[in-house]
Amino acid sequence: MLPTEQTARPPRSGRTPRLQQVVAAAQAVLDADGIEALTMRRLAEDLGIKAPSLYKHVSDKAALEAALIEDALFTMGDALHSAVRTPGRAGALARLLRAYRSSSLEHPNRYRLATSGQLRRDLLPEGLEGWAGQPFLFAAGTRFRSQALWSFAHGMVILEIDDRYPAESDLDRTWKAGAAAFAH
Amino acid sequence: MLPTEQTARPPRSGRTPRLQQVVAAAQAVLDADGIEALTMRRLAEDLGIKAPSLYKHVSDKAALEAALIEDALFTMGDALHSAVRTPGRAGALARLLRAYRSSSLEHPNRYRLATSGQLRRDLLPEGLEGWAGQPFLFAAGTRFRSQALWSFAHGMVILEIDDRYPAESDLDRTWKAGAAAFAH
DNA sequence: TTGACTAGGCTAACTGTGTTAGCCACATCG
DNA sequence: CGATGTGGCTAACACAGTTAGCCTAGTCAA
Numbered sequence: 001m002l003p004t005e006q007t008a009r010p011p012r013s014g015r016t017p018r019l020q021q022v023v024a025a026a027q028a029v030l031d032a033d034g035i036e037a038l039t040m041r042r043l044a045e046d047l048g049i050k051a052p053s054l055y056k057h058v059s060d061k062a063a064l065e066a067a068l069i070e071d072a073l074f075t076m077g078d079a080l081h082s083a084v085r086t087p088g089r090a091g092a093l094a095r096l097l098r099a100y101r102s103s104s105l106e107h108p109n110r111y112r113l114a115t116s117g118q119l120r121r122d123l124l125p126e127g128l129e130g131w132a133g134q135p136f137l138f139a140a141g142t143r144f145r146s147q148a149l150w151s152f153a154h155g156m157v158i159l160e161i162d163d164r165y166p167a168e169s170d171l172d173r174t175w176k177a178g179a180a181a182f183a184h
Numbered sequence: 185m186l187p188t189e190q191t192a193r194p195p196r197s198g199r200t201p202r203l204q205q206v207v208a209a210a211q212a213v214l215d216a217d218g219i220e221a222l223t224m225r226r227l228a229e230d231l232g233i234k235a236p237s238l239y240k241h242v243s244d245k246a247a248l249e250a251a252l253i254e255d256a257l258f259t260m261g262d263a264l265h266s267a268v269r270t271p272g273r274a275g276a277l278a279r280l281l282r283a284y285r286s287s288s289l290e291h292p293n294r295y296r297l298a299t300s301g302q303l304r305r306d307l308l309p310e311g312l313e314g315w316a317g318q319p320f321l322f323a324a325g326t327r328f329r330s331q332a333l334w335s336f337a338h339g340m341v342i343l344e345i346d347d348r349y350p351a352e353s354d355l356d357r358t359w360k361a362g363a364a365a366f367a368h
Numbered sequence: 369t370t371g372a373c374t375a376g377g378c379t380a381a382c383t384g385t386g387t388t389a390g391c392c393a394c395a396t397c398g
Numbered sequence: 399c400g401a402t403g404t405g406g407c408t409a410a411c412a413c414a415g416t417t418a419g420c421c422t423a424g425t426c427a428a
Contacts, residue, residue: 018405040386052387053406061386116300117346130350147349148336148362155339156332162301165331166314178332181365202376224415236416237377245415371428378421385414392407398400 007134009077010125013070019057022047023067030068030109038065065113066123072107072114073124077132079103084135093139093149097179100153108161115154145182152178191318193261194309197254203241206231207251214252214293222249249297250307256291256298257308261316263287268319277323277333281363284337292345299338324366336362 015023025046029038040061044051058064083099084092104111121129133150140146156175159165165174199207209230213222224245228235242248267283268276288295305313317334324330340359343349349358 016404039384041384049405050407051385052389052408055387056405115348116342119346119348129348142361144354144357144361145365147353147355147358148340148365151339151343151358151362152332152336153339154343155335155337158300158342159335159338162303164299164303164313169331170328171331173328174331174335177326177328178335181329181332181368184365200375223413225413233376234378236379236418239416240376369428372426374425375423376421377423378419380418380420382417383415386412388411389409390407391409393405395404396402398402 007127007131009131010127012074013067013125015067016057019067022054022057023064023071026064027068027071027110030113031107034109035113062120063123066120068110069114069119070124070128072110073128073132076100076103076111076114077128077134080132080135084138093183094179096135096139097153097175101157101175104157105160111157112161115158140182149182152182191311191315193265193315194311196258197251197309199251200241203251206238206241207248207255210248211252211255211294214297215291218293219297246304247307250304252294253298253303254308254312256294257312257316260284260287260295260298261312261318264316264319268322277367278363280319280323281337281359285341285359288341289344295341296345299342329366333366336366 022043026038026043029043029046040051040054043064044054047054054064058067079099080096080103083095086095119129133146136146136150136153137143140149156171156178160171165171206227210222210227213227213230224235224238227248228238231238238248242251263283264280264287267279270279303313317330320330320334320337321327324333340355340362344355349355
């Protein structure tokens with residue numbers, strides 16, 4: 001998600017049907033029980049096979065996670081692009097933030113996987129990150145405001161997912177305060 | 185780091201001398217080679233003992249990590265408090281952000297450990313988080329602006345640590361853009 | 369001085385993790 | 399018919415955290 005210059009939506013990586021089933025099962029585990037539950041043995045069991053058989057379809061666990069990250073970035077990127085595109089230019093920033101918040105909190109485990117820790121860019125479609133972050137550049141004007149806005153949005157989401165805000169927090173109002181700050 | 189009402193600096197947790205040596209060695213591993221290098225066997229080896237002996241001083245690996253997190257939050261909290269206290273109220277926001285950025289990037293592995301993922305609050309001194317985040321409330325005025333500002337700062341730092349910005353990014357200017365947005 | 373207790377080490381071993389080597393059954397197709 | 403590719407299997411390895419049980423040296427009270 002690095003807002004740079006104009007980038008087209010990159011092509012999805014090719015997957016065999018069986019691999020697609022494996023990735024789908026992995027995503028189900030991730031969504032249901034979190035990344036620490038996503039073990040090769042658990043995944044294999046859900047598929048009705050044994051763990052070593054997974055390596056007929058995936059080279060690594062890292063490659064499997066990269067597939068999940070790819071899907072997450074495509075889904076989120078689509079949501080952000082459509083949020084920024086829809087009506088007119090006015091209000092694009094608010095719509096972008098709403099879309100960012102809702103699409104990330106809808107699948108918190110996917111979001112955390114896709115946006116935390118080091119990213120194996122060599123396992124992802126080239127340009128995917130840049131394309132997904134594109135809407136921020138559109139909504140914020142300059143590159144710097146775009147990155148600052150993204151930092152704010154990511155901070156909000158990841159801190160909420162990781163349960164870092166006090167229980168009594170009114171995060172709606174915090175989002176509004178941030179949006180107001182960046183609205184000029 | 186949850187800015188709420190006024191909180192005093194909590195007391196450090198008590199540690200036996202030997203435990204303090206263990207924690208210090210763990211911090212050295214963390215700083216040098218990252219959290220994934222911090223294994224019980226590696227830590228024991230650095231101390232010249234065997235892994236099971238560590239359990240004479242620490243109940244869990246989680247408790248060990250909690251000790252590292254505690255130290256990180258105290259260090260960072262002190263830096264933030266002193267940044268906000270120093271001269272006058274004017275410019276407190278800019279000084280706070282500078283202190284946040286520099287003190288976190290000074291020890292990126294500590295910062296990531298302390299601020300990412302679920303926090304075992306039951307293993308930390310009560311009130312530590314709130315005290316450490318206190319300066320944000322002072323600098324931002326309202327609770328909501330405080331949380332939004334913290335989200336921005338955390339997003340900036342963690343995305344830089346995790347290498348999520350494009351290589352050509354001028355993060356100085358991005359920080360300035362964010363600071364300007366929150367300055368009103 | 370002796371005995372109890374504590375601190376702090378040790379080895380052996382268990383479970384769960386990712387992963388590899390090597391084998392085997394079946395389908396497809398020249 | 400036979401070759402080849404697909405997709406399973408078992409056995410096994412290295413390394414993770416962790417536990418049980420044992421041993422040694424020091425401290426300290428009776």
